Amino acid sequence: MSLAPDAHLLIIGAGLAGYYTARQMRTQGHTGPITVLGAEAHPAYDRPALSKAYLCGTTDLCDLYLDDPADPLDVRWVRSDAVVGLSTEPLGVRTASGTFYLGDAVVIATGAEARRLGGHAIRCVEDAAALRAAPLAGARVAVIGGGFLALETAATCTTRGAGSVTVIAGEELPGLRRLGQPVAQALHRLHEQHGVRFLGAARALSVTPAGHAEHPEHAEHPGSPEHVITLSDGRRIEADVVISAVGAVPATAWLTRSALALDPETQAVLTDDTGFTGIPGIWAAGDCALWAAQRTGLRPVGHWQETVDQAQALASAMLGGVPSPMQEPYLWSDQHHVTIQAAGMLALADEVQVLAGSIEAGDLLVSYLREGTEIGILGMNRLREVVRWRRARRIRPAALAA
Amino acid sequence: MFLTEEGTVHALDDTCTHQDASLAAGWVENCRVECPLHESTFSLRTGEVDQPPAKRGVRAHQVTVQDGEVLVELSTAVPQLPPGVEVA
Ligand SMILES: Cc1cc2nc3c(=O)[nH]c(=O)nc-3n(C[C@H](O)[C@H](O)[C@H](O)COP(=O)(O)OP(=O)(O)OC[C@H]3O[C@@H](n4cnc5c(N)ncnc54)[C@H](O)[C@@H]3O)c2cc1C
Numbered sequence: 001m002s003l004a005p006d007a008h009l010l011i012i013g014a015g016l017a018g019y020y021t022a023r024q025m026r027t028q029g030h031t032g033p034i035t036v037l038g039a040e041a042h043p044a045y046d047r048p049a050l051s052k053a054y055l056c057g058t059t060d061l062c063d064l065y066l067d068d069p070a071d072p073l074d075v076r077w078v079r080s081d082a083v084v085g086l087s088t089e090p091l092g093v094r095t096a097s098g099t100f101y102l103g104d105a106v107v108i109a110t111g112a113e114a115r116r117l118g119g120h121a122i123r124c125v126e127d128a129a130a131l132r133a134a135p136l137a138g139a140r141v142a143v144i145g146g147g148f149l150a151l152e153t154a155a156t157c158t159t160r161g162a163g164s165v166t167v168i169a170g171e172e173l174p175g176l177r178r179l180g181q182p183v184a185q186a187l188h189r190l191h192e193q194h195g196v197r198f199l200g201a202a203r204a205l206s207v208t209p210a211g212h213a214e215h216p217e218h219a220e221h222p223g224s225p226e227h228v229i230t231l232s233d234g235r236r237i238e239a240d241v242v243i244s245a246v247g248a249v250p251a252t253a254w255l256t257r258s259a260l261a262l263d264p265e266t267q268a269v270l271t272d273d274t275g276f277t278g279i280p281g282i283w284a285a286g287d288c289a290l291w292a293a294q295r296t297g298l299r300p301v302g303h304w305q306e307t308v309d310q311a312q313a314l315a316s317a318m319l320g321g322v323p324s325p326m327q328e329p330y331l332w333s334d335q336h337h338v339t340i341q342a343a344g345m346l347a348l349a350d351e352v353q354v355l356a357g358s359i360e361a362g363d364l365l366v367s368y369l370r371e372g373t374e375i376g377i378l379g380m381n382r383l384r385e386v387v388r389w390r391r392a393r394r395i396r397p398a399a400l401a402a
Numbered sequence: 403m404f405l406t407e408e409g410t411v412h413a414l415d416d417t418c419t420h421q422d423a424s425l426a427a428g429w430v431e432n433c434r435v436e437c438p439l440h441e442s443t444f445s446l447r448t449g450e451v452d453q454p455p456a457k458r459g460v461r462a463h464q465v466t467v468q469d470g471e472v473l474v475e476l477s478t479a480v481p482q483l484p485p486g487v488e489v490a
């Protein structure tokens with residue numbers, strides 16, 4: 001059943017998924033009122049720059065606003081009021097301030113929260129602002145995590161003049177499990193060339209204030225650091241600044257007692273491949289959700305383009321229009337002036353082939369195959385090649401409808 | 403500089419207005435170029451942008467083709483550079 005043109009849509013969460021859902025609803029012709037309820041005090045903003053340009057100090061929060069002040073969406077934004085409960089009968093939500101909002105449909109778009117081991121984390125602009133204000137010049141920085149967010153942050157800390165940057169990636173080479181040997185080697189080399197140090201497969205077990213550490217005499221650095229990180233192999237790493245980038249958990253605590261099905265492992269809202277939860281009128285998209293294809297491992301979780309594509313597919317399903325196809329998954333990352341782009345179903349690959357470039361030059365173009373068929377590509381400063389690969393595989397809405 | 407499948411020639415500023423990406427590496431279709439990073443597309447004729455994340459268009463320059471030579475008259479408008487990027 002598609003949404004009536006004058007229906008009131010409630011969107012919970014004013015982040016990327018919330019903004020793009022509102023935008024897609026308008027683009028695809030919805031004329032009824034749209035209310036976006038957000039916990040944050042800011043207008044909806046884009047997060048990728050928080051670990052890059054914003055952290056370097058070259059862009060400011062107002063540069064990251066998603067809505068264009070010169071051409072704003074026809075949407076009512078409610079800020080600084082977190083939603084605390086969902087009601088299915090009548091359909092609506094309750095906020096921390098005690099207000100109840102009735103809606104004809106609800107889109108859950110509350111994103112995720114950083115898992116915090118101690119020290120800094122980067123999920124929202126306050127996190128990034130705290131790290132931006134931290135005295136990084138000359139400091140011993142330790143970054144926990146081996147994903148793109150950790151590597152980007154490590155790169156940014158070198159730009160900011162950190163005295164040393166150590167990454168505790170928890171695997172022999174960063175990205176080895178997800179991206180394969182050649183790319184992991186190239187990333188390792190790229191970062192080492194910029195002075196970043198890796199600690200191999202050891203994992204971080206805990207972060208403690210330096211004064212409270214049990215055996216500070218075993219520490220690797222002299223001086224009086226702020227924190228001590230204990231590793232799984234027994235080593236203790238001292239650091240002035242610790243940043244944990246060890247993944248995120250869906251922001252769904254407010255839904256645990258609702259009728260919605262949550263993933264037992266991650267607590268993400270489970271939906272079909274249009275974002276529909278199975279409960280009439282309730283949909284979910286973005287980092288708080290696990291769509292069917294993500295649950296089976298076909299598609300990645302926690303990336304910008306995934307959220308943008310979901311918003312489009314959700315809006316067309318909700319409005320009963322021509323279905324919007326999900327394109328090949330796509331993600332990018334910027335590290336030390338290298339733009340890394342990956343497209344396709346990398347997680348399913350059983351073989352990795354280097355098509356061009358070298359580990360030494362940091363300009364790899366790598367193909368991912370499954371049973372001999374190419375299913376994905378990754379490029380380091382290979383914008384043309386990645387664009388071409390994605391365009392050749394683009395599914396047009398008409399093709400899906402036919 | 404862009405040469406379309408139809409044989410027309412266009413000139414735009416190369417840097418996307420969203421971030422520092424080269425539009426020359428983008429995809430050209432229907433007289434628009436799609437940014438190679440986040441899919442905003444710009445008109446090759448006017449430089450105008452169709453969808454976020456970029457909010458502003460790029461400058462389009464006047465191109466004339468004379469006896470096989472491409473002449474470009476640079477726009478006098480102020481370039482729309484992404485935040486944090488300055489004219490070299
Ligand atoms: C630092 C950083 C860098 C990144 N870089 C890249 C990158 O380079 N490439 C890439 O592909 N992806 C990147 N990503 C991932 C991408 O930004 C996310 O996938 C995207 O932000 C997900 O959008 P979302 O709307 O689901 O969640 P969010 O953007 O987190 O938005 C959710 C919003 O909901 C609000 N909210 C939460 N709970 C409630 C509640 N109960 N009531 C009301 N509001 C609530 C939150 O405050 C937040 O404003 C990055 C993410 C981060 C954090």
Ligand code: FES
Pocket residue numbers: 418419420421422423437438439440441442454455456
């Ligand atoms: S850099 Fe061009 S759209 Fe983002």
